Amino acid sequence: MATERLVIVGGDAAGMSAASQARRLKGPEELEIVAFERGHFSSFSACGIPYWVGGDVPERDRLIARTPEEHRERSIGLRMRTEVTEIDVAGSRVRSRDLESGEVAWTGYDKLVIATGARPVRPPLPGIDAPGVHGVQNLDDGQQLLDTLAGTEGRRAVVVGAGYIGVEMAEAMLKRGFEVTVLNRGEQPMITLDPDMGRLVHTAMDNMGITTVNEAEVTKVLTGEDGRVRAVATEDREYPADVVILGMGVRPETTLAEAAGLPLGAYGGLLTDLAMRVRGHDNIWSGGDCVEVLDLVSGRERHVPLGTHANKHGQIIGSNVGGGYGTFPGIVGTAVSKVCELEIARTGLREKDAAEVGLQYVTATIESTSRAGYYPDTAPMTVKILAERRTGRLLGTQIVGREGAGKRVDIAAVALTAGMTVEQMTALDLGYAPPFSPVWDPVLVAARKAVAAVRKAG
Template structure:
């Protein structure tokens, strides 16, 4: 029996090796269009980044070695031009010599793989624009980075490969921007889990754009490339990596009359036979029903391709003895310091497919909390409401993520339930796990939901309008935690005081209890439910999940400072911080605190610190990286370095001499106003005072927070995508300054119109003219980033001259002022 194989790597090479092990005599010919038949595809980004130093380590075996060991006729650099199933022959071309010839077969295996998606955009074929699919692509990229002195790069597409490429380019010292058309990175994840990745990327100083795509590329004479985005931004870089996705290579199969399935791949049966029984297919090019949904889908993973190759060989030699059971798409990736993993079907896909599901989110430690080095991890599991059958799971964390995902994936693959997660018996010792492993905990939480011990509310359904309908958001964390930030409108009754304060709650209200991660919220829900409260919910994943999901997700325009590099080109980049050792620095742990918690703890420490002492402050709040700079500027303490590693931001600060802790400033020449209200009359008063102060020579800063953000919105705003909470806020708030109402006698807008008309008759400038005058007078407009995140206001909606800042930014400005007003 003569067997031909089209394509190598995972599917084709595995089939060939297994065929030979099963039968020593059959002639086997393997055609490979490229120069290599067996290499570590998933290792390519790490070779580019220098993590894998030796190129040879990418190769499992050379074509010659493979052919000799297995007695296989390996023909690299040979393209199969056509297949003729009736005659059982293929036409092939040697790409080196140009020779074209035919080969007959008894059985044929197709393993053509998948091709990178390259959209027909203007300039996309320019030099310096690459896809990464094979070793040849990798060699070109590696050489280009070295010979062209690449300083800036854009990665188009934020899937697994895109983020791995971004990380490895970043490690080479390249300033990396990521562009993604979706509202999240990592498509297999649900938004709530992807938001954790977004916030981590911010700590690594990576620029990324969500809900934006590439419009065109333009190659300049100096070799750089101008990338124009759909939003209108133009970014100049030295290199572009296209990681938009792949599509199955089906040209040969389609032209030979083989059936193509509804998902766009080669259709095969459970024995991996195509519509022609003598032709089999494996790998990225095939589609196969999902074991979970039963619907055909495409799966681009090496593990399943290897399994298919083995099954295919068994069925050809032994006569269709082994059935392929499909893939549940178990995948994992390293994204800088965190690990991101998924298995099965995400909630968003189930929702689109009309399949009912429940999901629950748990936050656990990687091992016993009392043993040093325990780091948080987040697990989301998705399951059927009636039976608890697992549909899928997602895990994001820093340590032992693979271990937990593999445990859950085994249950999903077997068609198991959340109860199987509870029953998993794991190896336990404090350095490795807890007595109740995070996987067990995920099962316990799901069991509580399924058995009615608690009802859950998801972060997407938290909105201000619900409070108007009688919903009470009950924060059961400590008072200190509550003061550092909570859901707007929430009331605080700590869990340990709840039983004594039940009289403060109305049993007719809907109550959503929440804590940091969900445990205390669950305890509160159980207390309330057993004391006659009926409409009680626990917030799924707690405040942590809600906060991550409602924060600003993208990270635009961080490379603003112009820097002249050694090649005399001007790049938009930031000089890297000088890395220094913390040495004997005194450690200050502010991890787990949210803004302004880390700054408050820092101040408390420095109030009693001795001059000259060096402190290393660690925090997990992403905003700390910016606020600590402003705080040091404000207090006169010396900021030596700021770094981010494994989810922690570390700042090394030297305490200034006592006489310098209060920095000498010209406090007679500054004015700062906090603009909280969006009432028309108060906005007018703000700008009358601001313009007056600016005219007298003062440096004026207007800090817009919460409702005050509505004043500085553009009248003609670009279209921006928002989540449901942000859209609700948008509908309830004025869209721009012309829509502001009076605080009194507004009369459904009539009063505001009368006020504007009266101002016009009296020769008083309009609010919009006052704002324009303020800008011309040098007044600084600063929008509170935290308020923007909470209110769902995007940077693009505000006037271009508006800056963004945090608490420490405002404190720095107010410290320079002798006039501070709250309006």
């Protein structure tokens, strides 16, 4: 039996999880694995970069799950600093270029995995590429930012964007002793929340000493005589800056896929079936931040770039290309983050999302605490629930609070996945003891209030 060749484009979470799982199922005599990674690092945690920059994680290498050498020891031919520049679908081959030597070569494949990830949003503004302006997508970016911080005498940081990356990097800069300004084009920070919940985040950030400016559209980056960044300009004023960090979100990196004629969705991500096989192509799979996935609540495809999904995609792809079987049914949109002591979590739909897909809904918002009110160090939290107006089906949950708030969103994530109503949620048998929650967990208190809202709405 001839040896098959699996080619993987991208050496991070989805790609190398696929490679590792495929290798568990098939040995080198059955399946040759060749992976291409254009960067300096493989299998790293991009989610950990803000905590490395902020000093919570003392060493870069702690963010690396498996080195190129470790992959190669498992008979995975990982070629670092090698960029794939073309996918020839008809010829079942990819063209690559060694970024050190410039050498170009074609590599044929029997099976192909596209795991090219996402690229940071970097609008073509004047000065956006000036020294001192940084994105934070990979470990190379993180190291460059740290090098800049080490050589910067001024202590003014401007973060452009107030999503997950923006608020996490604002915290990192605050811990580094910088005066931090966050410029947010939205009504409130954290566009993944409804504005009323985002307002809580804004207030908390202000109290931490982070200046957040909403509805601030950046028009250009200003530079000094030395060419380095000196300020960020919006339509009505300038904000002095010694360093600028871009936290404006990401887009699927599907340039190669689009050029190869592979199917893309509304967000520019690759479209796959349940087995993570690219639609219409029996020998091509894709996963991670470059794909769109089914939202189980709205019924639509979405682009949700998270390491949790990427690793699951890789496991499923590796099982399928290795002769096993696996499917990825979809997501409910769960995410959690923090800025200093504030925890921010959401799952399911926002009010805007529900309206866009034609769902009528009611909302319920409550204020509670992380522990029994009489227990020491209890902390406040706010929980908001969306439920379908007629059926009471849970549609979404948002939580903003202090220690013990964020991971409570997992209760709602499970309920969403199971298709539960808010009334069914109130009967959940959750763990209770005064150090961990009030008698009624805050999520269940919000569910009870949502039940009342559904009944009132008829």
